[in-house]
Amino acid sequence: MSEIFTSRKCGLRRSLVLAVLVPLAFGCKTLWADDAPKTNATEWVPLVLKLPSPVFAGTPPAAPPGTTVETAPDKQEPLKIPKDAQNIAPASKITSSDKNATRADLAKITDGNKEAEGDDIVQMRKGLQWVQFDLGSNKEIYAIVIWHAHDIPKICRSVIVQAADDEDFTENVRTLFNNDRENSAGLGAGTDRQYFETFRGKTVDAKGARVRYVRLYSNGSTESRLNEYTEVEIYGRPAK
Numbered sequence: 001m002s003e004i005f006t007s008r009k010c011g012l013r014r015s016l017v018l019a020v021l022v023p024l025a026f027g028c029k030t031l032w033a034d035d036a037p038k039t040n041a042t043e044w045v046p047l048v049l050k051l052p053s054p055v056f057a058g059t060p061p062a063a064p065p066g067t068t069v070e071t072a073p074d075k076q077e078p079l080k081i082p083k084d085a086q087n088i089a090p091a092s093k094i095t096s097s098d099k100n101a102t103r104a105d106l107a108k109i110t111d112g113n114k115e116a117e118g119d120d121i122v123q124m125r126k127g128l129q130w131v132q133f134d135l136g137s138n139k140e141i142y143a144i145v146i147w148h149a150h151d152i153p154k155i156c157r158s159v160i161v162q163a164a165d166d167e168d169f170t171e172n173v174r175t176l177f178n179n180d181r182e183n184s185a186g187l188g189a190g191t192d193r194q195y196f197e198t199f200r201g202k203t204v205d206a207k208g209a210r211v212r213y214v215r216l217y218s219n220g221s222t223e224s225r226l227n228e229y230t231e232v233e234i235y236g237r238p239a240k
C-alpha cells in the first residue's frame with residue numbers, strides 16, 4: 001500500500017517537474033500538459049500572415065455597451081510556430097451548421113482572398129452557427145487565424161474555437177478560445193475577451209494541440225445577427 005502511495009507521489013512529482021520544464025524547453029511557449037510531449041519542434045519562427053487591405057484605421061476608442069472588447073492596440077504580437085507548419089485549412093473538408101451554405105460558399109473561406117469586399121464575405125444564417133474543418137488526419141496545430149468580416153469595425157459575439165477527435169464533437173473536445181462569457185452558446189463560459197474585426201484577423205494560439213477536427217462558432221455581431229466569414233487559416237503539420 002505504501003509502495004503504491006510512494007509511486008503515486010513520485011508520479012505526481014514527475015508531472016509537476018515536466019509541467020515546469022517542458023514550456024521552458026519550447027521557448028517559453030505554454031503548452032498543454034497532454035500536448036506538450038507530442039511536440040518535437042526544434043525550430044520556431046514568427047507566424048507571418050499575408051494581410052488584406054485595411055478598410056478603416058484603428059478601432060473605436062470606447063467599448064460598445066455590453067461588450068468586453070479590447071480597445072487597445074489591434075496589433076497582436078506574432079505567434080511563434082514550428083518552421084515546418086503550414087496553412088492546412090485549404091486542404092480540409094469544410095462543413096457548416098447552416099445547411100443553406102453551399103459548397104461554393106464554404107470554399108470561399110479558404111480561397112486565400114481576405115479583402116473586405118461584399119462578395120468575398122460568406123454570410124450564414126442568424127443565431128449560433130459553426131463552420132467545421134476536417135483536417136483529414138490528426139495534425140499538430142499551432143495557430144488558427146479568423147477573418148469574419150472587416151468591412152466595418154464590428155464585434156462578433158460568442159466566438160468559440162474548439163477541437164475534437166470526431167466530427168460530432170463528442171470525443172476529446174478541447175476549447176482553444178472562448179469569449180462567450182455569459183455562456184449564451186451553452187458550451188461553457190469563456191474567459192477570453194471580445195475584439196473588433198480588423199484586416200489583421202484574430203490569431204488563436206492552438207499550442208500544438210493534436211486534432212482532427214476544428215470547429216468555429218459565432219452568434220452574429222454588433223452590426224447584424226448574421227454570421228460572416230471572409231477567410232480562415234489553420235497552421236499545422238502532420239502529428240508526429
Ligand SMILES: [Ca+2]
Pocket residue numbers: 108109110111112113114120230231
Ligand atoms: Ca476568402
